[in-house]
Amino acid sequence: MKKFWLLLTVLLITSCSRIVSTDYELIDSGVIETVDYDAVSVSIVSDKDSVCRSWFPKKAFDGLSLLGLGYTDSLKVGDKCFVYDKGDEPLISKVSIQDAKAINEALCRHYWNELLSLQRLIILVVLAFVVMALVLFTPDNYGYTLIRVMLLFAATAFAVLGMAPNRKLEKVGDGVLTEISGKRFVIDNKTVYYSYPKDVFKKEALSVGEKVQIYRYGRSSSGVRENIFISKCVFDDVTLAKDQIYPEVLVKTWGLYWAMLLVVGFLLALFRIFYRRRKNSENEA
Numbered sequence: 001m002k003k004f005w006l007l008l009t010v011l012l013i014t015s016c017s018r019i020v021s022t023d024y025e026l027i028d029s030g031v032i033e034t035v036d037y038d039a040v041s042v043s044i045v046s047d048k049d050s051v052c053r054s055w056f057p058k059k060a061f062d063g064l065s066l067l068g069l070g071y072t073d074s075l076k077v078g079d080k081c082f083v084y085d086k087g088d089e090p091l092i093s094k095v096s097i098q099d100a101k102a103i104n105e106a107l108c109r110h111y112w113n114e115l116l117s118l119q120r121l122i123i124l125v126v127l128a129f130v131v132m133a134l135v136l137f138t139p140d141n142y143g144y145t146l147i148r149v150m151l152l153f154a155a156t157a158f159a160v161l162g163m164a165p166n167r168k169l170e171k172v173g174d175g176v177l178t179e180i181s182g183k184r185f186v187i188d189n190k191t192v193y194y195s196y197p198k199d200v201f202k203k204e205a206l207s208v209g210e211k212v213q214i215y216r217y218g219r220s221s222s223g224v225r226e227n228i229f230i231s232k233c234v235f236d237d238v239t240l241a242k243d244q245i246y247p248e249v250l251v252k253t254w255g256l257y258w259a260m261l262l263v264v265g266f267l268l269a270l271f272r273i274f275y276r277r278r279k280n281s282e283n284e285a
Contacts, residue, residue, distance in 0.1 A: 024084035
């Protein structure tokens, strides 16, 4: 039974590759006109020249929807799709890999900028010192051991949830950029947003007169931090809704915080050793 669960875990991990780590070349894109599920043929009207071309993938499913042992999303007439070169066969998906990578890279940079800000970093370091001091300097008995374990998990949960791992990027509007004043942006001479001076997805400065999209990352009404991003990028709606494209905030924060705990624990352990040796030396004297 253990071997079965181990095999299933390996299959799940290997069958669900990260979309943002794929490297398929985009061949074509367009809207599906016909799908033949028996012959596994998909006809797509190209965005480039309006010509209808037939493609023959292995399965009539979204090639980037593989989860575990099966695909979770089938291809249907009317779907907007992207055709990628997978080597021996075309891969057809509703997800734009280019958009997914742009979103992931920008939000990863945003994550590290937030996490490594002085205020947040000080909180994490102080939290790590307090936790490890209590872990290392409390008596060794069952009650205190249980408290240590609970404290470790509670502090880790606090560190992780503080980075709001469930935030999603969503489009909330668009328009012409009519005024820029520092971080204050006016859209269509009426709507004011406060955002970053640059387009975080293109890493370029924004200019008055440009057509822009407004994206919201998180919702302040639900108690989660909200960021507004103004960008010239028009992202695909299906790609925006895909969970896989977002940075693994939970994993990243957990790993970094526990690495911090190990470093702090090592330093405190050294301090305790030297302190005890010095105290013993004073007693012997």
